[in-house]
Amino acid sequence: MSQPFRTLLVGLGARGRVWARLLNEEPRVTIAGFVDQAEERLAAIRHAYRVPTGACFTDLGDALGAVRPDLVMLATPPMGRSEDALRVLEHGAHLLCEKPLALDLGDAVRIVEAAEQAGRALAVGVNFRYQHCVTRARAIVRSGEIGRPAFSRYVYWRNRDGYRPGLNRYPLTMRQPMLYEQSIHHFDQLRFVYDAEVTRVSCRCHNPSWSMYRDDATVSAVLELSGGILVTYIGTWSAQTKMTDFEWRTDFDRGALVQRQMFSDLSIARGSGAERVEPLPLPAQEQLVDDARLLLAHVAAQLAAGTLRPHPSGLDHLKTLGVVAACEESHHTGQAILMEDFYARHNVPDRWLAWRETGRPER
């Protein structure tokens, strides 16, 4: 095996601490330094991982100059992310960035452009793709065993306590928190599982009177995907009760797939007119950790093989972030958005849109 990638972890909040654990466990990388604006977070990591003081920084620029990492894991909040991402790429490091790549599609395009020009890898942490139920659903779609997906309902109905200790605070006050922080994972899953691209969106966002979020915590959207797939989506963090509802049901030419828990409970109905579903048993996963572990292992393996657009790539992420941004615009204008026009208005090159990832994980 080649030398492990010397990695700088930036952001030691709720998510960064998970990444610290995963980077520490992944044999193809070694943690060369930590960055956080908050001294107490650096002190806690020094204590947990016995890191020398000289490997801890409060400023990204200082850390890049001192550590000269091969890879940077950016796990800061998305505000101000584009400046940090561009700085990392200017320093010649590969970048693995948490989602969303940016809060503005134009900024995300500039980051992808910078990575392409620098010949550096850019991957995005859309770890939901690595949940077993998601890779299994994708494999069923690709096998064609129950035909092609035709239409679906995606329901994510949750009361998320944004003040819960240990949870990030910034979604309470950011623009469109549900869309940019949560629905982005769901839209990415839809594209990934159906192996299809969103062609048209229509969306309304909403914030109930009791919401603890300053901006909309509910997203209601209709998405049309290539191959004629129609998706009705509703996602909320502002459910009135603590009873979480999740259901992602897709009807196919000759059956259906139904997922009834956020991270598990996938079942299949075979044949048109089927009267029951059969469970599809899958190994258990630690939520939001084991999927990210698989993502990291996959990205590290691709970097070791010299792949410059490792899956899940920044390039591919533009088409998930694009759907999020188009939903926001549709909400404001009250108009349906044709994605082709939307990408043209945001200067996303056609050759990037035409590019398809290969070597994606399958079960």
Ligand SMILES: NC(=O)c1ccc[n+]([C@@H]2O[C@H](COP(=O)([O-])OP(=O)(O)OC[C@H]3O[C@@H](n4cnc5c(N)ncnc54)[C@H](O)[C@@H]3O)[C@@H](O)[C@H]2O)c1
């Ligand atoms: N993929 C997932 O499943 C998942 C889950 C949770 C969070 N996230 C993502 O991870 C990212 C971070 O979220 P979080 O929950 O850890 O947030 P957080 O607020 O808990 O932590 C952010 C940390 O970054 C530090 N920070 C902020 N700006 C910085 C800067 N410019 N330089 C250095 N340090 C800085 C803060 O001091 C804080 O310690 C977000 O993009 C979020 O969407 C992803």
